Amino acid sequence: MLDKIGIAKRIAKEVQDGDYVNLGIGIPTLVANYVRDDIEVEFQSENGVLGMGPFPFDGEEDADIINAGKQTITTLPGASFFDSAMSFSMIRGQHVDLTILGAMEVAENGDIANWKIPGKMVKGMGGAMDLVASAENIIVAMMHTNRAGESKLLKRCSLPLTGVGCVKKIVTNLAVIEVTDKGFKLLERAPGVSVEEIEKATEGRLIIEGDIPEMDI
Amino acid sequence: MINKKVNSVKEATEGITDNMTFMLGGFGLSGIPENAITALVDSNIKDLTCISNNAGVDDFGLGLLLKKRQIKKMVSSYVGENDEFERQMLSGELDVELIPQGTLAERCRAAQAGFPAIYTPAGYGTEVAEGKETREFNGKMYVLEHAFKADFAFVKAWKGDEAGNLIFKGTARNFNPVMCGAATITVAEVEELVPAGTLDPNQIHIPGIFVQRIFQGTAYEKRIEQRTVRTRE
Numbered sequence: 001m002l003d004k005i006g007i008a009k010r011i012a013k014e015v016q017d018g019d020y021v022n023l024g025i026g027i028p029t030l031v032a033n034y035v036r037d038d039i040e041v042e043f044q045s046e047n048g049v050l051g052m053g054p055f056p057f058d059g060e061e062d063a064d065i066i067n068a069g070k071q072t073i074t075t076l077p078g079a080s081f082f083d084s085a086m087s088f089s090m091i092r093g094q095h096v097d098l099t100i101l102g103a104m105e106v107a108e109n110g111d112i113a114n115w116k117i118p119g120k121m122v123k124g125m126g127g128a129m130d131l132v133a134s135a136e137n138i139i140v141a142m143m144h145t146n147r148a149g150e151s152k153l154l155k156r157c158s159l160p161l162t163g164v165g166c167v168k169k170i171v172t173n174l175a176v177i178e179v180t181d182k183g184f185k186l187l188e189r190a191p192g193v194s195v196e197e198i199e200k201a202t203e204g205r206l207i208i209e210g211d212i213p214e215m216d217i
Numbered sequence: 218m219i220n221k222k223v224n225s226v227k228e229a230t231e232g233i234t235d236n237m238t239f240m241l242g243g244f245g246l247s248g249i250p251e252n253a254i255t256a257l258v259d260s261n262i263k264d265l266t267c268i269s270n271n272a273g274v275d276d277f278g279l280g281l282l283l284k285k286r287q288i289k290k291m292v293s294s295y296v297g298e299n300d301e302f303e304r305q306m307l308s309g310e311l312d313v314e315l316i317p318q319g320t321l322a323e324r325c326r327a328a329q330a331g332f333p334a335i336y337t338p339a340g341y342g343t344e345v346a347e348g349k350e351t352r353e354f355n356g357k358m359y360v361l362e363h364a365f366k367a368d369f370a371f372v373k374a375w376k377g378d379e380a381g382n383l384i385f386k387g388t389a390r391n392f393n394p395v396m397c398g399a400a401t402i403t404v405a406e407v408e409e410l411v412p413a414g415t416l417d418p419n420q421i422h423i424p425g426i427f428v429q430r431i432f433q434g435t436a437y438e439k440r441i442e443q444r445t446v447r448t449r450e
């Protein structure tokens with residue numbers, strides 16, 4: 001079974017040379033730390049920066065340079081700043097190649113819910129609805145089950161949707177799964193995790209074809 | 218040169234009254250119009266509708282207006298950093314319209330650019346699209362979203378000149394440029410106000426035509442919400 005860093009490491013392998021990538025808050029933010037250093041990638045943050053770098057050194061933080069998680073950041077050579085309309089032009093106009101975000105629930109048809117628990121948690125969708133409505137390539141990073149042990153990979157989402165039929169791939173602590181027309185297709189198992197354990201933790205339709213290899217992290 | 222300079226935040230906010238709709242720039246606490254917000258708090262005007270990506274934190278930014286119950290309705294995309302906001306929203310005291318961040322930006326920009334509405338794919342198939350017109354273009358579904366109408370836009374820039382030209386810094390730019398000229402009156406506050414002719418016209422982000430009043434802001438706190446640093450090896 002993977003921890004959050006393991007999930008981030010596995011997703012980092014999906015990032016291709018030349019990709020512009022938008023990373024959501026939480027596990028997705030960690031992905032930047034594990035991308036191969038022999039490829040060129042630029043990270044976009046939807047509050048208005050392309051070419052995001054690591055956190056600043058202590059004492060060098062600048063209130064005017066933050067990421068979408070409101071964290072202080074730095075920029076790398078080649079970076080640019082822009083306004084919110086232009087930022088979402090990059091996203092809506094499909095100039096950003098890869099979107100990695102977290103989720104509360106994903107359905108077997110690719111629907112995603114990650115912004116609201118009615119009556120309990122209402123923080124808002126931020127840029128998530130724009131991202132999932134437009135991105136060609138969306139990878140969800142999440143735990144396979146919630147704190148109550150219930151599956152987050154469902155037949156249908158029970159929470160208010162963020163987007164419909166948009167998720168392409170899911171990387172969890174247990175598995176790598178592709179979302180297909182016929183349901184969740186199991187691609188890889190996390191180290192030490194059996195196919196049976198993944199089946200048990202998946203409520204939606206799980207397609208298992210042939211031997212399922214263990215992830216190479 | 219058409220001079221947009223006013224001498225104080227008081228003069229800049231002249232004409233604000235109860236029941237008005239305001240746009241306020243900023244993302245989180247970055248690039249918020251701190252001086253204008255203080256003036257709004259001090260004015261005691263109420264029943265306001267505020268269009269702003271976030272709602273500040275409990276003791277800073279728009280949180281200060283919320284605390285005094287001056288806001289009737291918020292139009293935002295993310296409000297997760299403010300406990301008082303969440304309390305007022307869940308109890309029904311505060312009317313809240315949550316919309317996608319890109320839609321928020323584009324509804325401002327539409328108002329600025331003279332478009333009555335725009336089609337966006339964001340929110341299609343979700344509760345955000347409920348009751349809204351939808352339409353298919355090239356095999357994909359879109360939602361019709363209307364341009365905002367606002368009485369005042371309060372924005373903050375890094376540098377500005379007497380002609381109202383603005384230059385922003387870093388990610389403090391965010392929603393500020395798209396709100397300029399999107400309301401009846403745009404009020405810009407700047408960290409450094411210089412005479413016309415001082416700024417290089419090549420470097421202007423927002424031309425002064427979109428700004429009605431500009432003033433030199435004071436005592437910027439520029440609070441950081443999430444101070445994240447790494448240690449030197």
